[in-house]
Amino acid sequence: xxxxxxxxxxxxxxxxxxxxxxxxxxxxxxxxxxxxxxxxxxxxxxxxxxxxxxxxxxxxxxxxxxxxxxxxxxxxxxxxxxxxxxxxxxxxxxxxxxxxxxxxxxxxxxxxxxxxxxxxxxxxxxxxxxxxxxxxxxxxxxxxxxxxxxxxxxxxxxxxxxxxxxxxxxxxxxxxxxxxxxxxxxxxxxxxxxxxxxxxxxxxxxxxxxxxxxxxxxxxxxxxxxxxxxxxxxxxxxxxxxxxxxxxxxxxxxxxxxxxxxxxxxxxxxxxxxxxxxxxxxxxxxxxxxxxxxxxxxxxxxxxxxxxxxxxxxxxxxxxxxxxxxxxxxxxxxxxxxxxxxxxxxxx
Amino acid sequence: xxxxxxxxxxxxxxxxxxxxxxxxxxxxxxxxxxxxxxxxxxxxxxxxxxxxxxxxxxxxxxxxxxxxxxxxxxxxxxxxxxxxxxxxxxxxxxxxxxxxxxxxxxxxxxxxxxxxxxxxxxxxxxxxxxxxxxxxxxxxxxxxxxxxxxxxxxxxxxxxxxxxxxxxxxxxxxxxxxxxxxxxxxxxxxxxxxxxxxxxxxxxxxxxxxxxxxxxxxxxxxxxxxxxxxxxxxxxxxxxxxxxxxxxxxxxxxxxxxxxxxxxxxxxxxxxxxxxxxxxxxxxxxxxxxxxxxxxxxxxx
Numbered sequence: 175x176x177x178x179x180x181x182x183x184x185x186x187x188x189x190x191x192x193x194x195x196x197x198x199x200x201x202x203x204x205x206x207x208x209x210x211x212x213x214x215x216x217x218x219x220x221x222x223x224x225x226x227x228x229x230x231x232x233x234x235x236x237x238x239x240x241x242x243x244x245x246x247x248x249x250x251x252x253x254x255x256x257x258x259x260x261x262x263x264x265x266x267x268x269x270x271x272x273x274x275x276x277x278x279x280x281x282x283x284x285x286x287x288x289x290x291x292x293x294x295x296x297x298x299x300x301x302x303x304x305x306x307x308x309x310x311x312x313x314x315x316x317x318x319x320x321x322x323x324x325x326x327x328x329x330x331x332x333x334x335x336x337x338x339x340x341x342x343x344x345x346x347x348x349x350x351x352x353x354x355x356x357x358x359x360x361x362x363x364x365x366x367x368x369x370x371x372x373x374x375x376x377x378x379x380x381x382x383x384x385x386x387x388x389x390x391x392x393x394x395x396x397x398x399x400x401x402x403x404x405x406x407x408x409x410x411x412x413x414x415x416x417x418x419x420x421x422x423x424x425x426x427x428x429x430x431x432x433x434x435x436x437x438x439x440x441x442x443x444x445x446x447x448x449x450x451x452x453x454x455x456x457x458x459x460x461x462x463x464x465x466x467x468x469x470x471x472x473x474x475x476x477x478x479x480x481x482x483x484x485x486x487x488x489x490x491x492x493x494x495x496x497x498x499x500x501x502x503x504x505x506x507x508x509x510x511x512x513x514x515x516x517x518x519x520x521x522x
Numbered sequence: 523x524x525x526x527x528x529x530x531x532x533x534x535x536x537x538x539x540x541x542x543x544x545x546x547x548x549x550x551x552x553x554x555x556x557x558x559x560x561x562x563x564x565x566x567x568x569x570x571x572x573x574x575x576x577x578x579x580x581x582x583x584x585x586x587x588x589x590x591x592x593x594x595x596x597x598x599x600x601x602x603x604x605x606x607x608x609x610x611x612x613x614x615x616x617x618x619x620x621x622x623x624x625x626x627x628x629x630x631x632x633x634x635x636x637x638x639x640x641x642x643x644x645x646x647x648x649x650x651x652x653x654x655x656x657x658x659x660x661x662x663x664x665x666x667x668x669x670x671x672x673x674x675x676x677x678x679x680x681x682x683x684x685x686x687x688x689x690x691x692x693x694x695x696x697x698x699x700x701x702x703x704x705x706x707x708x709x710x711x712x713x714x715x716x717x718x719x720x721x722x723x724x725x726x727x728x729x730x731x732x733x734x735x736x737x738x739x740x741x742x743x744x745x746x747x748x749x750x751x752x753x754x755x756x757x758x759x760x761x762x763x764x765x766x767x768x769x770x771x772x773x774x775x776x777x778x779x780x781x782x783x784x785x786x787x788x789x790x791x792x793x794x795x796x797x798x799x800x801x802x803x804x805x806x807x808x809x810x811x812x813x814x815x816x817x818x819x820x821x822x823x
Contacts (some may be wrong), residue, residue, distance in 0.1 A: 213667025232624060234631075235792035279808055286559045286627040290758060291807050297755070305793040415751065419631055426628060461642035461747075475629040476617040 179498045182491040185434065186347070193340055197333060206332035208448050210404060213339030214397050215444035217346045219424040220434045221393030224350055226422070227431035227485075228359065229386035230366030231281060232289040235296030236394050236421055237413035239304055243269035243395020244402040244412065245310060248319045251403070258322030262399050268396020272387045277387035281380060296418055303410035315409025319402050335404055342400060346393060351433065353389065355485065362386050366431070418466055423471045428481050434490055435483025443467060526665035529786040532781060536666040537672035538741070539780020540679035544734035545763060546764065546772035547686065548607075548727030550735055554703040554767035555723050556715025558623045562610055563731055564754020565637035568747060570603030570732020571739045572641060575652060582653060596736060599727040608721045610637075616717075634750070642664025642747035649746035652739050675737045682730060687769045699723055703767065731757070759803040765813025778802070778814065 197206065218236065224232050247265030250256045256264070280291045303310045310316070321327045322338070329335055353359050365379045366374040373379050401407040420443065428439020447463040474481070548563040574595040579592035599620045614633045618626045656670030690696035701709040710716050738753065741743045756779060764775025780797060786798035806814060 283807055283811065285624055287762075287807065287811070289627065290559060290755070291804055294755065294759075294803045297752075298797045298800045301686060301794065301797040305791065305797075416635070419635060422628065422631065431526075458643045458646075459640040461647065464639035465636050465643055468632045468639065471632030472614045472629050472636065475625050475632065476614070478622060479618070480626050488585075 179506060181493065181498065182493050182495075185490045185492055188341070188492060190344065190438075194337075197336060201333065203332045206336045206435060207401070209447065210332065210335050210339045212441050212444045213336075213343050214401050214404075215421075215424065215440040216343050216437055217397040217400075218394060218421050219389045219428065220346050220350055221397070221449050222421045223425045223428070223430065223432075224353075224393070225386050225400035225434045227425060227429075227436075228354060228366060229362040229383055230431075231383055231387060232285060233292045233387065233390070234289045234418050234422060235276075235292035235294070235299075235326040236391070237415065237418040238292075238296040238299035239269040239273060239391040239394035240398035240401070240417075242272050242398070242399030244390075244408045245303065245316070246395070247399030248316045248402040248408045249309070251276055252316060258320065258399075259324075261403070263394050265399035265402075266305055266392045266396040268336060270392035270397065273391025274384065274386040274489040277384040277391075280522060281383045281387060293415065293418070300410050300414055310410065314408055315412070316402075317407050319406045319408060320388055321403055321406070325403055333428075341401070342396070346396075350393075354433065358382070358385070415501065423467050423474075424470060426474055426479075426481055428484035430481060431485040431487075432481065432483035433487040435486070438482055443470075524665070526663075527788065528785070529663065530666040531784040532667060533668050534740070535781035535784035536777065537675045537780070538738070538784070539760075540676050540683075540773070541737045541776040542756050542760045542779050543683060543743070543773045543775070543776025544679050544730045544737075544774055545664045545753060546760035547683070547769065548731045548759040549758050550764075550766050550768065550772045551699070551703075551723045551727050553761065555699065555706070555720055556615070556619070556626070558615075558626045559630070559758065560615075560639065560727075561627060561754070562614070562633035563757065564748075564750030564752075565605050565634040565641075566603055566610065567726045567731040567735040567753055568641065568745075568750035569606055569637060570599045570661075571735030571745050571749065572645065572730070573602045573749075574599035574732070574736045574740065575650065575745050579653065582703060588653070588655070599732045599736060602727035603732030604729040607724040607731075610728075611721060611724040618805060634754075638747055638750055643749060647747060649744040652743050652745055654743065655740050671741050678733070678737065682733065683769060683773050686726065687731070690769065694755065695719075695722060748790075754800050756796075756804075759799055760813075763802065763814055765804045768788065768813075771813055775813070 196209075200206075218240065222233060225231050232336075233469045244263035246268035247261035251261045253259065276292070276295050280288055280295070285293060302379050304313050306312075327334075329338060361372065361377045361382050364375065365377055365382055369379055398408075398413070401412065405412075424440040424443045425436055426439075427443060428437070429435035446466065447459065545563070545567060548566070549560060550565070552558070552560045577598050578591050578595035581594065582588070610633055615626050618629050654671075657675055657777045658676065659670030661668040661673075690699060698709070698714050698719045699722065701712065702716055702723075706716055711717075734757075735745075735749070735753070739749070760775035760779050761772050762775070764771030764773065764784055779802060782802055783795055783798050787795040790798070
């Protein structure tokens with residue numbers, strides 16, 4: 175029977191199982207509320223990591239794509255009555271296309287110049303969202319964005335949203351992982367490591383950069399629709415410059431270009447204000463949190479610029495050998511027995 | 523669009539453009555020497571403005587009259603901002619100097635966050651009104667109005683830029699800075715204290731940034747902790763538009779941005795003022811990445 179028991183478990187699978195089980199024990203609405211926010215941060219950092227970490231292009235304007243995607247999705251739900259699921263695609267698609275436009279223009283630049291241009295684009299989008307009142311209703315934002323519905327089941331309350339968030343995170347991570355190990359992903363890694371060498375191997379570096387930028391923007395747009403439907407209110411200030419920088423801090427902490435490190439990075443930085451909440455009260459908390467993030471970023475870049483996980487894209491496993499030995503040794507003297515079989519199967 | 527309206531926008535553009543040029547110096551000189559964009563410059567600009575604001579209002583509150591108080595506040599603010607800029611370089615940028623330029627850039631982004639929001643935590647996010655420097659001084663040309671502050675801003679910035687240009691081209695310290703930006707390794711071999719030159723560059727950039735902050739703070743009669751974000755970005759746009767690393771370029775870039783922004787805001791809507799500035803940035807980056815006024819094509823990007 176022991177052959178059915180795995181020798182090791184992928185740390186991602188383990189955390190997924192844990193995440194699925196957590197609400198059984200902790201189901202306070204506030205806790206789940208924070209968890210949904212963290213899910214959004216994880217999706218956003220994974221999307222930013224795609225362009226900054228894998229393709230090596232610094233982008234500091236991701237909030238713009240969240241805003242564009244969020245508005246596109248919210249408007250199509252409000253004005254045309256489309257369902258949430260279609261709006262996710264519309265939001266992602268719109269963000270993808272705007273990423274294409276900006277990417278075509280900006281990706282001829284390198285490094286910090288690219289960062290500044292994307293940052294400027296982020297501000298342009300925010301200003302446009304504030305001033306284009308006819309469509310966006312300006313600074314007041316769009317209220318009353320509908321919640322998703324599937325086969326008559328409406329996503330209300332924190333618990334269904336928690337699972338929806340997890341589903342989206344899994345989908346994002348899995349698709350990004352597949353992309354990374356495809357021909358396209360390997361080309362991105364190659365051009366990040368040495369652009370000239372990649373070019374001499376026949377990789378059209380400019381096109382790959384633009385495509386990586388678009389894909390990353392598309393994910394950000396999807397996260398925007400998710401956020402809009404969850405809070406039911408979307409305004410130009412929902413995602414702004416500081417949020418773009420926050421995403422950069424998350425991937426810096428996690429390890430720019432790592433596959434796994436991004437998730438703990440996003441969770442730590444995303445949960446920081448909630449962890450600080452008991453110690454600081456009053457209106458200063460938002461400023462204190464941002465100042466703390468800035469300090470953390472500087473310290474991190476000086477002490478450990480590679481972040482938690484460096485640039486590793488290998489899966490990490492946890493050995494299950496001790497548990498396995500425990501279970502198997504117990505069973506051996508009894509030999510095969512019906513009830514034991516079922517317990518082992520359950521243990522898998 | 524009457525001619526007076528255009529004239530009015532030109533006047534505002536010239537005045538604010540020169541102040542932008544002062545901010546641009548901080549980016550331009552640091553980029554020239556360290557080849558990285560000091561994102562924290564906007565935060566130093568804000569910090570210097572607050573120092574001057576508190577010093578000046580404290581003195582006005584104790585009955586010291588307008589101008590002596592202003593001059594003391596300005597000197598104090600420039601000195602403190604220069605020290606602050608040097609400290610920032612020492613703490614956040616020097617340890618990352620050997621690593622990639624992006625590491626230093628991200629470190630400066632972190633520094634900007636720390637200083638801006640640390641200040642917001644201390645003084646609160648609400649804008650504070652600044653006392654006027656030239657109450658009621660106005661020159662009428664047709665329907666257009668030139669305020670005393672606009673004249674003061676234009677000429678203060680012009681004088682400072684000219685003095686800086688002379689300093690960089692005519693003195694030994696300036697020559698050392700130029701040598702470092704030409705080739706840091708060679709400058710080091712020639713016995714130049716590279717670290718000291720870099721510190722001096724940061725001090726100059728930060729001091730001028732503080733001066734620009736004071737001018738703009740009084741011009742718009744408001745100071746607030748996040749004023750450095752947009753102002754810093756605009757300073758960067760000027761530095762890039764004029765060709766990064768050059769002082770006359772920064773001035774021309776400032777004038778270009780100031781005029782473009784004010785004319786654009788006048789013809790479209792004032793809500794789009796900042797969007798116009800960023801559009802200028804994207805256009806410059808696309809078509810003349812070495813700067814509109816650059817004669818030689820250097821591979822600075």
